[in-house]
Amino acid sequence: MTLLVSARFTTTVAQMHQLPVDGLPEVAFAGRSNAGKSSALNVLCNRRRLAFASRMPGRTQALNFFAIGPQDQPNGFLVDMPGYGYATAPGAVRESWIGLAGDYLRTRQPLVAVVLMLDIRRGVTALDHGLLDWTPVTVPVLGLLTKADKLSRNQQQAALRTVRAELALRHPSRHFDLVLFSSTHRIGIEEASDRIAAFYRLTQDSDHPETQSNDAV
Numbered sequence: 001m002t003l004l005v006s007a008r009f010t011t012t013v014a015q016m017h018q019l020p021v022d023g024l025p026e027v028a029f030a031g032r033s034n035a036g037k038s039s040a041l042n043v044l045c046n047r048r049r050l051a052f053a054s055r056m057p058g059r060t061q062a063l064n065f066f067a068i069g070p071q072d073q074p075n076g077f078l079v080d081m082p083g084y085g086y087a088t089a090p091g092a093v094r095e096s097w098i099g100l101a102g103d104y105l106r107t108r109q110p111l112v113a114v115v116l117m118l119d120i121r122r123g124v125t126a127l128d129h130g131l132l133d134w135t136p137v138t139v140p141v142l143g144l145l146t147k148a149d150k151l152s153r154n155q156q157q158a159a160l161r162t163v164r165a166e167l168a169l170r171h172p173s174r175h176f177d178l179v180l181f182s183s184t185h186r187i188g189i190e191e192a193s194d195r196i197a198a199f200y201r202l203t204q205d206s207d208h209p210e211t212q213s214n215d216a217v
């Protein structure tokens with residue numbers, strides 16, 4: 001589970017024309033405001049304040065790119081998307097989120113996977129469904145059921161079943177991987193890391209069989 005530990009901030013994208021042009025695979029991290037995205041990023045990347053880089057003025061409504069893998073030859077980018085659904089966000093902020101995030105998810109060729117943070121106690125909200133509607137069905141989605149520590153084992157399993165059923169009902173043509181997750185209690189971290197690392201590897205293997213390498217994870 002070492003690939004994500006190499007994450008380092010690279011660039012901020014506020015408009016589509018600023019996106020990197022090198023075509024390296026991108027895994028986007030998305031979720032409602034307060035779903036635990038920053039905490040998850042920090043624990044997955046083993047940094048205390050990696051996600052802090054996304055909170056700097058001007059970067060909060062933008063896509064923040066973190067390079068992954070070797071310094072001289074990155075495997076790809078982790079893309080931190082702005083949280084959505086913040087109750088008091090002014091209309092203009094909501095509009096700009098929809099514009100950039102919607103365009104990015106709908107049209108971005110190098111996007112190989114979405115990691116969706118879902119607060120286990122809230123389940124899937126209307127905004128989460130909207131985000132999934134934008135994401136092409138060919139792009140796999142890994143759902144992290146965050147703050148799992150807040151529920152008992154039995155409640156966790158029940159929540160997992162409910163979320164799985166709701167996603168299957170609303171997005172029948174899409175496959176979901178779901179992982180029970182807690183940043184504070186370190187639940188599901190290795191499993192999530194391994195799955196995310198595999199997203200970068202998968203595309204490399206299929207696009208460039210000759211560049212397969214064992215040091216990807």
Ligand SMILES: Nc1nc2c(ncn2[C@@H]2O[C@H](COP(=O)(O)OP(=O)(O)OP(=O)(O)O)[C@@H](O)[C@H]2O)c(=O)[nH]1
Binds near residue numbers: 033036149182185
């Ligand atoms: N119990 C528990 N609390 C958590 C966990 N992860 C995050 N939290 C808490 O949930 C709140 C939101 O966490 P963040 O990681 O800041 O969430 P975010 O999605 O980045 O939120 P915004 O950036 O503000 O939209 C904080 O008070 C965290 O301490 C977890 O695994 N367990």
Ligand SMILES: [Mg+2]
Binds near residue numbers: 037038039083
């Ligand atoms: Mg955050």
